[in-house]
Amino acid sequence: MASCASPSSRLHGNAAGGGAGGSATAMMLPGPPGRGNGGCIDLSPAGLLAHGAGSSVVISDPRTMQLLCVLPMPSSSLASFVTAVRWVPPSSRFHAAGIDDDDDERRPLRLAAGDRHGRIAVWDARARLVLHWLNLDETRGVAPGSGGGVQDLCWIHHASGWLLASIHGPSLLCIWETSNNPSVLWMFDASPEYLSCLRRDPFDARHLCAIGLRGFLLSAIPRPDSDISLQEHRVTCGASDITELQRLEKEIAAPPPSPALAAFPAFTPKLCFSPLWRNILYVTFPRELIVFDLNYSTALSVTPLPRGFGKFSDVMSDPDFDLLYCTHIDGKLSIWKRKE
Numbered sequence: 001m002a003s004c005a006s007p008s009s010r011l012h013g014n015a016a017g018g019g020a021g022g023s024a025t026a027m028m029l030p031g032p033p034g035r036g037n038g039g040c041i042d043l044s045p046a047g048l049l050a051h052g053a054g055s056s057v058v059i060s061d062p063r064t065m066q067l068l069c070v071l072p073m074p075s076s077s078l079a080s081f082v083t084a085v086r087w088v089p090p091s092s093r094f095h096a097a098g099i100d101d102d103d104d105e106r107r108p109l110r111l112a113a114g115d116r117h118g119r120i121a122v123w124d125a126r127a128r129l130v131l132h133w134l135n136l137d138e139t140r141g142v143a144p145g146s147g148g149g150v151q152d153l154c155w156i157h158h159a160s161g162w163l164l165a166s167i168h169g170p171s172l173l174c175i176w177e178t179s180n181n182p183s184v185l186w187m188f189d190a191s192p193e194y195l196s197c198l199r200r201d202p203f204d205a206r207h208l209c210a211i212g213l214r215g216f217l218l219s220a221i222p223r224p225d226s227d228i229s230l231q232e233h234r235v236t237c238g239a240s241d242i243t244e245l246q247r248l249e250k251e252i253a254a255p256p257p258s259p260a261l262a263a264f265p266a267f268t269p270k271l272c273f274s275p276l277w278r279n280i281l282y283v284t285f286p287r288e289l290i291v292f293d294l295n296y297s298t299a300l301s302v303t304p305l306p307r308g309f310g311k312f313s314d315v316m317s318d319p320d321f322d323l324l325y326c327t328h329i330d331g332k333l334s335i336w337k338r339k340e
Helices: 007-011 092-096 136-140 239-251
Strands: 041-043 049-053 056-061 066-072 082-087 110-115 119-124 129-135 150-158 161-168 172-177 183-189 195-201 204-212 216-222 228-234 270-273 280-285 288-293 298-304 312-317 323-328 333-337
Touching: 041 082, 049 082, 049 110, 056 082, 056 110, 082 150, 110 150, 119 150, 119 161, 129 136, 150 195, 150 204, 161 195, 172 195, 172 216, 183 216, 183 228, 195 270, 204 270, 270 312, 280 312, 288 312
Parallel strands: none
Antiparallel strands: 041 049, 049 056, 056 066, 082 110, 110 119, 119 129, 150 161, 161 172, 172 183, 195 204, 204 216, 216 228, 270 280, 280 288, 288 298, 312 323, 323 333
């Protein structure tokens, strides 16, 4: 058994003590993450790690390796894997003042979690309560689960606060208002492309990019008039990756409208923004690492998969150093440095 503690008590080294306004609550220990969770994981500005494990979200402190709490997605007609998790970034007024609003126990500690049935829960992890449900199937008036699961989530900034972007099913990009009256503000269907990954621009919190399996790249910025400014690009992947994707499409076992994670679990293009250079993206396909310039809509460099490494599975840039970290499907980690 374990107990859930507030981040305040965790910071004071008392992870089992509950903290102000809360009490320790017994719970079942979570099982390990499975393939169906797709490796979904996110780190909050305060250093709390959230990851999907079965149909629950597990929150832990990576510095002490201590379990803080488990947030089970309320049951649906069928068990559903958590497939995406994303902490809400700090409020701009706190961030500008150098204050971490995650440590203010009066404020909800918000975390979005999406599952294979297409449901999104916006949690207050501190109170262990669902603040809002975002259900695309209800919004569109279709049968539950028919709209496809959640592939990825990303928070972007707007004049009204933080909006939540989500990929549903194979190709639908949505942007949600998550305040007192949650609603979907905008939808974009990229079919026949499968969308794989969403990321926010570190230089402009309004800006996000989405990458597809065939190299379709979408750049989106919400405007004050509630419209969205869009730019479409194409990242050209290698012939071997194209051939593999064509083979996988013929062998596809997951029924439509499955997201990319379910339909092509071993083919997962990912992207991240450079935190040091504006409008520079790092994009990985299974066998290539590409540096892409959004300003000129062109690849600056293409590097093949190193010998002795499994296919690329994810990419992350170092926020402080000019380094790039790539994970591989065989469990290896490669670290890349830009040539001078």
